[in-house]
Amino acid sequence: MKIRLLAGLLALGMAAAGCGGATVESSPSASAGAPQGGSSSSAGTVKIAINPWVGYEASANVVAYLLKNELGYTVELPEIKEQLAWEGFENGSVDVIIENWGHPDLKKTFIEEKKVAVEAGSTGNKGVIGWYIPKWMADKYPDITDSKNLNKYADLFKTSESGDKGQLLFGDPSYVSNEDALIKNLKLNFKVVVGGSEAALIKGAQQAQEQQKALLFYFWDPHWLFNKTQLVRVNLPAYTEGCDADPKKVACDYPEMDLDKIVSKKFADTGGKAYELVKNFNWTNDDQNAVANDMTNNGMTGEQAAKKWVEANTAKWQAWIPK
Amino acid sequence: MSSTTAVGAPSRLRLPRWAAPAGVAALIVVAYLVFRGTGTLPHDKEAPQFLAVTELREWIDEHRNESPLFLYFLNYIRLFVGSLYDLFSGALTALGWPGLTGVLGGLAWLAGGWRIALLAVAGVSAFGVLGLWQSSVETLALVAVAVLLSLAIGVPIGVWAGRSARVRRAVTPVLDVMQIMPTFAYLAPLALFFHIGAPAGAIATMIYAIPPAIRITALAVSEVSPTAVEASGSLGATGRQTLFKVVLPLARPTIALAVNQTIMMALSMVVIANLIAAPGLGGDIIRGLSRAQVGIMLPAGVAVVVMAIVLDRMTTALARRGPHARPRRLDLAAAGALAAAGLALIPVLPRAWPEGWTLNVTAEINAVVRWAETSWYPVTTFVKDQTSVLLLNPLESLLTSAPWWLVALTVLAVAWRVSGPRAALTALGCLLAIALLGTWEHAMQTMTTVALAVLITLMIGLLLGVAAARSPRYSAVQRPLLDAAQTMPAFVYLLPALALFETTRFTAIFASIIYAVPPVVRLVEDGIKAVPAEVVEAAVSAGSTPGQLLWKVQLPMARRAILLAANQGIVMTLAMVVVGGLVGAGALGYDVVVGFSQRTDFGLGFVAGVATVLLGVMLDRITQGADRRPSPHRRKST
Amino acid sequence: MGDSPDSAAISVRGLWKIFGSRARKVLDSEDRHLEPAALREKTGCTAAVRDVSFEVRPGEVFVVMGLSGSGKSTLVRCLTRLIEPTAGTITIGGEDVGRASPARLREIRRHQVSMVFQHFGLLPHRKVVDNVAYGLEIQGTPKADRHARAGEILSLVGLDGYADAYPDQLSGGMQQRVGLARALAVDPQVMLFDEPFSALDPLIRRDMQAEVVRLHREVGKTMVFITHDLSEALKLGERIAIMRAGSIVQLGTAEELVGAPADDYVADFVRDVPRSHVLTLRWIMRSPEPGEALDGPELPATTLVKDAIGVASASARPIRVVDGGELAGVVDRVDLLTFLSGQDTPAKAGA
Structure with missing residues (x-):
């Protein structure tokens, strides 16, 4: 019984993966960016990796806030460190790294060789x-x-x-x-x-x-x-x-x-407006420091700090919203 | 043999018993003084062993989608586990909080009546109140998948091992090693084969949780009344009939215990699995860790503990039920009603926990911790620095500056003396392998930390254990605390340590002490209490003072239990010191952490993981033999 | 003992059971004749059953008696190959059990031979009725049928009204009645009892022994009964085999064992048996002395000694012991008194 069940599931998986064996990309949870079959009101889910420093979090939270409130996306902010986040592009657990510090070696591997990620422009931060x-x-x-x-x-x-x-x-x-x-x-x-x-x-x-x-x-x-x-x-x-x-x-x-943004290839292809927003996102060191300072020293959550900045800087973010 | 032959030639000068060990010790000291600084094996981050593994990983990474092993086997496992995880997390999310509360409450009612149901409902609500609904659901799904897989694989193996002595003999040593293996050691190989994310996390958790599933099931099956099995056979039952109609039903309560233990193990692993990007509460803990904010970690830690308590009570209630207890109709109805109510509320109430109902205490906890830090700063810093300067650093430099062969010889001599030749050779083998892997210096540093932690653990454990054995009243107070402490997942102990001591080696020592003390106390207490009442009475009636009774009767007779406690203490301490890599304990544990953080150091982390296993086996063998070897007076008579 | 193997319910020939990895080698060598301790020392093997042969007649109660470790439990398990014998042949109802395929062996166990165990071996998670019906259940009997049958058997063993109880709600004696019922439910030709009452209190044990006697009378099964209790053996057994160190040292009726022990071991065993309750006049009669009065009361030779005491005390003259209508010998008061008083000394009557 159990064996038959297992075989059935494997066969199912095989069919899903197009009979050529299973690749890492054929992960069941790789639903990146694509709108999820109309059942929910959400326009789709975007996964922005959170790297462990507050400046990064500031950028991520502002983008997440806009994605949620301006474009109607669901945003997940999984706690994944820099290099693991790059690997996350491969199996669909990460769509966006919002602040990348160089990493030419990773760019070579994941953008040029594996072709699972693409650059999405500068954040404007030095x-x-x-x-x-x-x-x-x-x-x-x-x-x-x-x-x-x-x-x-x-x-x-x-x-x-x-x-x-x-x-x-x-x-x-x-x-x-x-x-x-x-x-x-x-x-x-x-x-x-x-x-x-x-x-x-x-x-x-x-x-x-x-x-x-x-x-x-x-x-x-x-x-x-x-x-x-x-x-x-x-x-x-x-x-x-x-x-x-x-x-x-x-x-x-x-x-x-020049700090820049990296997104998964899949997100770049199917992410629609969310991808456009991420691509357009660009601000200054002072902007980031303001949000990060609120988060660290003024007792605000990421969301609260993002909201404060968004409310005060409408002109800036208006430019990022895709038409 | 008679004891007269053992005396040997009586004419020769007879040395006192301590002479030989003392001589060897003196020799070692002299050798150290002479050869100090030579033959050391300093750590080299770029050692070829590490680079080789890193290259292997690069190669695997490149061929993950080409090699048949991956295409047709490993990736399917990954896919299968991943689908299972998606199924569970999807189902749990779809249930939403009303559904999940109702269904879990209903199950709990079935398992153990309204009290457990109440606990379950309160527990599930706590996830929401703590503002951790989503993470908790993910962790629950991960645990469910890991436990399900553990049982699906572990129970059949356990049944097999329970029925065949040969299988049992083959499986036992593997399980032994798995159980000494520090949690960290699993992660790197898994990331290698199963990439990162939920599937890899679930598999890591499964591997960690499977030993009790196998071991306890085997025990349960081997404990099934042989007459019942024989009676079934004598009536012409086939092996299958006997298995399903007799063996499994009779073993059920004990197998429920296996489920319980498996769940507990899984819960302590899911957090660490976050290092390979598994979702869930681990993420919140790690976030807190990387922000050094106990306020973020504590609610997540509490959520895990609550989950542990709810699942523990549910499965324990299941295990305690009599062999033929069936839920009463009333219970069935109540459980059904609870579940139905929950399900009915799904469309009405929002799926996500309403934000207004959460209690955000992050800032308050952080404030308390900050207050504690600042007001106790002089004391904690003093303790921390003095321990480091007076104990840790000298011991560490002793071990790292001694020639490797001298350390190896010392380990050989100690292990031989304590546990006999076989254990000694195993220990030596492990140590040499550590040297060959290029992790010598860090292994010595880790050993230093472990040694110090074990020493303190044993001192506290003996003290509390003896106190509990001598005062029933004190024992009654202490026992529930020990019970609670042992249900808690390991990393929870990092939190208070971190709050008090920030990230240093001492933090890891402190955490491992509070982690390892409870079982040590328990073993010591039980060991002393197990001394036969008659012996104690005889000693008392001969006029022993309580002190004499303790030193001359109880402690010597509890020797085995105390040695077992030492062994347990060492294994647990090592596990914790390695996890302490997350909070500032350097050396092997940190290497493992770095291995996941920096691609170029993957090899270092991988090899360090292997080295921790070797270190664990070595320390275990050195002390385990002490427990197995007959005590001296018995040796003479055989 | 004159029956031919065909008419026997069970026939055992040259049965050996040696535990240990080199069992076969031991069997083929001269080592098999070693004493158990010496054998274990030399080969690491244990000979539990050594060259045992016997036959059980249909409808007979055959008792195997011995102390613990004498191999009697191993012997009874070898009969249906719950323990695989090392050598020897076993036939049950004319069929060679040793050659039966696993499936055939199961059939034999399902329909021909059932067993009652010392520690009952009941299933605590099943009701009494389902315990009794277990044998039928594994044969595939439909639930209604097997419950009906189990109900009948339960009333046969005196457990009416306990069908829905669970084993742990019953006393030890009642639990063993369930065990008995379970063995009876499959309607076997042969029932094996492995020390079934030794875990019970003495009073309950006596009840259960009476129960077995009654059942034997009512259902007339062939029974092989293992015990370490001599009085139980004497009470139940038509014939008794005494085992020691894996071998049968003597096989005979109770009278033969008590009257003529084969060796010191058996003699030692039966020493405390009240011989007047076991032996018949045949064992103490003597030829009439010249001039002895031969007009005393007449008793058959099969009369138990204890039953002759009343007659002897009523008459001063010697009792005439007759066998098949002819005078076989006489017994007088002095003979009886001598016999009774000599009870505590080892009987050497037959020697």
């Missing part, structure tokens, strides 16, 4: 990753902002977690990172200590500036924190085109990036 210290340290030790001198001050950065080396505080394990290679190649007497989240970085930075504690940490712009706490970037050897080509040999700073 992004740059770097190493930062609280301002008081730069004031007190003027030469500390040059990475060549970091070893001199390594003792200052020692913690119980980093042992006899200086600590370089890192964020979520999924973030874009050259830290290990940089420490190795610049021969720094530092150890990467993973705080595990953006929140750990923010908290560390705020405490360091307020209580005059030493801290070297990984951070990025755009971020609302720069409007609240004075931070100074440590200068790594300047970025030159291609200096980060081999991830093992990186010995230079991060480049400034």
Whole structure:
């Protein structure tokens, strides 16, 4: 009985997959973007992956708010980290990555080779990753902002977690990172200590500036924190085109990036107005920081913060809505 | 053999019993001092072992839609499980909250009467009130699929193993290893074969939850009255008739227990399965984790615990029912009415939980946590830093700076002494494999964390266990707490740890201690209580003080139970320390997390997962033998 | 013992059961003659049944008696191959059980031989009536028919009104009545009893023994009854086989066992039996001495000794013991008193 049932289901699957065996795309839940057979009033479902930093969430929430309230879509915001989200294009669990930080390797794999994703234009945000210290340290030790001198001050950065080396505080394990290679190649007497989240970085930075504690940490712009706490970037050897080509040999700073949007091929083909909106979405670092700040410091949920921004910036988003 | 031959040549100088171990220990210390810093195996993120696995993954990724193995086998499994998940989540979503509440309430009424039904209705409503309706439904669907598959595969295997000693012998070691395997270790291979998402998550959960399904079913079947089976055979029943008319009905209550355990295991895995993008409450927990907001995590944690309690009580009630209890007509009617009411309300009420009925306490919880953090900051930081500086760091540098061969020899010697040659060789094999995999340094770091956590766990466990064994009143207070603690999914323990200590190694230690203490306490208490009353009476009537009674009679006689507690403590601690990779415990657990976060580190994570399994088997073998080996006085008499 | 194998209900020839992986090898070697302990030491095998042969006549109650570990339970299970014998032939109703195919064997179990177990083996999740009807159910009998039959059998064993109860609501004795009813329900020719009453209280045991005697009288089945209780064996058995270490050490009527134990083991066994209740005058009569008065009361040789006491006390003259109308011997008061007083010493009468 059971075997027959199983065989039946397999046969069904086989038929669904067009007899050529099952591919990853022939996932049952791959209903991306396409309107779902009229039964509900929703125009369709859009899945925007949520990457773990608040700036990203700000963008995602504004787009989600507009999709819901202006175009009548259902929006899911699954918590999926950067690289897994790219894989999600393949099996239909993700339609949109709303803020992509570079990732040329992933673009090559998923856009050029697998052809499951396409670029959907810039978000308008300029992004740059770097190493930062609280301002008081730069004031007190003027030469500390040059990475060549970091070893001199390594003792200052020692913690119980980093042992006899200086600590370089890192964020979520999924973030874009050259830290290990940089420490190795610049021969720094530092150890990467993973705080595990953006929140750990923010908290560390705020405490360091307020209580005059030493801290070297990984951070990025755009971020609302720069409007609240004075931070100074440590200068790594300047970025030159291609200096980060081999991830093992990186010995230079991060480049400034045009953050962009990536969507699944399927969504681009069948997403209709939702795709148009995502494609048109474009705003400034200040816009994002405002929303992110509301979400983090003013106790608003993503939806509330998005609503506030949308109500205040009608002209901007009107331009994104497809005609 | 007689004991006289064991004495050997009496003329030779006889060393005290502790001399040999002490000598070996001294030798090891000297060797460490001499060879320290040489023969270490520092961690290299780019080790060829890792790169090879990463490349393999790239290759698989490219050929996922070409290789016949995937096209005609693995992808179909994925598709099948995926359809099953869609079916369940679709059905549960279609039921909406009125339907689901009614149907689950009705089922609960059937299982255990109105009390359980009330609990179920309250529980389901709690999902909505917490504002987690959608995630809860997804988790419920995932658990349902995983448990269904576990039972569909596990129960037949269990029945087979219960009826054939040979199958049982073949299955047992596999299950042993599966049960020591930390949850994290499953994820990477599954992502490799089944991609990410709900199907992979369901399969991971299924694999994690299947051992109790097999084990308890086998136990249930082997415990079925042999006379009943024989009587059936003597009347000319076929094997099939006996199986379905005698064995399975008689084993039903125990199999219900297997279902219960399977559900509990599944619930503790669904959260971790979120690392490979499985939907559900895990997402909320991980979101909280990555925002460092206990306020987001706590409601999700509570929802999982509520789900665990509801499902636990339902299945326990089912297991407790007598062999021929049938629901009374009244119960049937009530259950039917409840379900029908729920279903009837579907068109009337909205499917999604009304937003006005939710209670958003995120901000409040965050405020409380922030208050706790700031007001206890000096204490928690002191504890955390002192532990790290005084205990963790020295021990860690000891293990990582010692030559690998010295560590291997020490493990061999300790395991041999405690558990005998076979266990020692297994342990050594595991350790060497860890070295060959290129995960030596991180394994040593993880071992340090585990060692410290186990030490503290055992100290607390012994203390509480002894206290409970000696005071019935205290035991009565403690027991329900232990019961509750053991129904809770593992990661729930991360929350208070995280609230108090932020993300550091100590957080993982703290979480694993509160995770592992309850079973240790229970084993110790039971072990001491199992000392025969006559022996205790004899000791008391000889005039022993309570202290003498404890040290000279109860603890020595509870030796086996205490060693078993140590073994359990180690296995559980390891599992938790590895999950602690999510909250700042570095080393192997973190490698696994990174493996999922960065494509280029997939190999690292995969190999680290394998290494945790090896580490688990090694620690288990070192201590498990202690439990099996006869105690010294018995060895003499045989 | 003069019956030919054809007329026997059950015939067992050269039956062996050796447990262990090298059972066949042991059987073919001289090791099979070793003592059980020595055999286990040497080969790791256990010989539970060693070269057992016997026949059971149709309608007879045949008792196999022995202490625990003597192999009697294994023996009875070998009869319908619940335990597969290592060697030997078993015929039931003229059919060679050893050669029966699995399907045929099931047929034999379904229709010809049924069994009652020490621990009842009832199904707690089924009502009494469904327990009794179980044998019919697996044969495929329709529900109404099998329930009707089960009802009849239940009243036969005195369980009227308990059809809808569950086994765990009944006392031990009643549960075993259900077991008995289950075995009877399929209307077998042979019933096997594996120590059916040893788990019961003594008083209930006595009732159940009487029940078996009554049932045997009413339904006239051939019965093989396993017990470790000598008094039960003597009460029920027409013939009794005493087993020790897997072999039958003596097979005979109760009188033969008590009157003429084959060896010290059997003698030791029957020592406490009140011999006057088992032995007949045949065992104590002697030839009349010259001049002895031969006009005393006359009793047949099959009279139990205890029944002769009353007669002897009523008459001073020796009792004349007759067998087939002819004088076989005499017994006087002194003989009786000597016999009765010597009861506690091992009887060597036949030796």
